[in-house]
Amino acid sequence: MSFVGESNYWLDTAGPAPTDEGRAMPAKVDVAVVGAGYTGLAAALSLARAGRSVAVFDAEAVGFGASSRNGGMVGPGLHKLGIGGLVRTYGEERAIAILGEGLKALDHLEGFVAEEGIDCDLAMTGRFRGARTAAQYEASGRECDWLQAKIGLPTHHVSRADQRSEIGSDFYRGGVVYERDGGVNPRKLLLGLAARAAEAGVQIIAPCAVTGLQRDGSVHTVQTARGAVEAREVVLATNGYSDARSAALSRRVVPLETGACAVGPLSPEQMAELTPKGRMHGETGRVFMWYRPTPDGRSFIFGGRFGAGGMGLEARRRAFRRAICRVFPQLETAPISHVWSGQIAYTADHSPHLGQHDDVWMAGGYCGSGVTRSLYFGSKLARRMLGQADADTAFDTLPFKPVPLRPLAPLAAGMLVRWYQMQDNRELRARE
Incomplete structure (x- = not known):
């Protein structure tokens, strides 16, 4: 979803998407991939290099969705249940395996x-996660110690007295640093991935919406806006943009809208004050804000659920300004140069998934941590389709069930977010 007047910082810092002008539609392919974002293109690249004929379709331009709209923050992508929730749900051994998979994804x-020699401004600068309350600081510290002991994730505590060495704000009650986090220009990563896929022989056909899927024996008929294509196998990689046209995945994920904005340009002195070490940033809380310096070090990007939800552009700007000034009051008059939005996908168990369901292959449900996971899952999915070794992940035995009462799920999720915001605000008022 997008709104009139939006502008995306990443689109202004990278080239245009590749087009398929003049390309003839194939009559048959080995694999048809629906979705030309990170997941679909990563799977297509691996399949094509293994000798499969592959066509990738997208209703919009290549990378129209979250792959060009995210914050470009990378890391092991821990888990939305938290360590305690993971251990209670799966046991400690399984929790360690799930969290360790995030480190494998980051290595990938x-x-x-x-x-591949992709110039995407990858910089592993680490991430500072601020604690909104003293209790959250203590809980973050315990999690930090557990992660270091159990999966070898390098982390360290930062007290409130020392946090100015990490962030130009007194809002937090201390925090933790995750050393294995970093940032990319997500649009440059997407375009580099698309270029490698095209070089491998992948036919990228976009914009060209898939309007229906049918299976007759061992053959899938992929109906598109430009005609039908036969495929032996189909991959759904539409994630937060899944709908009735990719129903098998849409039934299993809940799309949520998020927002982002860019603040700047700022002076070198301002940037050095805001983030002395050039880190990525986040915070504790149920409805939290993430933020980071741009790769060129001239602006800051902020994002989260607070700037979403169908509000108009000016209302979004005001929501961003309030959230930003809560942490950085010195940015009260700084220019907001870009405002944009996008869709992410959540799952009922808060875990990403990959595998074969309803006669099609799929991967998605990254729960807002998709940059690292999507490339990894796309590659792993391709390995599984090819019957290659090293295709397993710690998520494989987690059932990817349809979301109960799926048509009502976005409404329920919106109500839950508002409830979480009320709880967050109550905790903030209580700390004063």
């Missing part, structure tokens, strides 16, 4: 960017 991303 770093290796892929280096091996």
Whole structure:
């Protein structure tokens, strides 16, 4: 979803999406991929390099969705249940495996960017996560120690007295630093991935909406806006943009709208004050804000659910300004140069998934941590389709069930977010 007047910072810092002008529609392919974002293109690249004929379709331009709209923050992508929730749900051994998979995904991303020579401004600067309350600081510290002991994630505590060494704000009650986090220009990563896929022989056909899928025996008929294509296998990689046209995945995820804005340009002195070490940033809380310096070090990008929900552009700007000034009052008059929005996908168990369901392959449900996971899951999905070794992940045995009462799920999610915001605000008032 997008709104009139929106502008996306990443689109202004990278080239246009590749087009398929003049390309003839294939009559048959080995694999049809629906969705030309990170997941779909990563799967297509691996499949094509293994000798499969692959066509990727998207209703919009290549990378129209979350792959060009996210914050470009990368890391092991922990888990929305938190460590305690994971251990209670799956037991400690399984929780360690799930969290350890995030480190494997991050290693994959770093290796892929280096091996493919993709210029996407990847910088592993670490992430400071501020604690909104003293109790959250203590809980974050315990999680920090657990992660370091159990999966070897390098982290350290930052007291409130020392937090100015990490952030130009007195809002937090201390925090933690995750050393294995970093940032990319997500649009540049997307375009580099698309270029490698095209070089491998992938036919990227976009914009060209898939309007229906049918299966007759071993053959899928993929109905598109430009005609039908036969495929032996189908991959759904539409994630937060899934709908009735990709029903098998749409039934299993809940799309949520998020917002982002860019503040700047700022002076070098302002940037150095806001983030002395150039880190990525986040915070505790149920409805939280993430933020980061842009790769060129001239602006700051802020994002979260607070700037979303169908409000108009000016209302979104005001919501961003309030959230930003809560942490950085010195940015009260700083220019907001870009405002944009996008869709992410949540799942009923707060976990991402990949596998074969309803006769099609799919991967998604990244729950807002998709940059690292999507490339990894796309590659793993391709390996599984090819019957190759090293296709397993710690998520494989988690059932990917349809969301109960799926048509009502976005409304319920919106109500839950508002309830969480009320709880967050109550905790903030209580700390004063």
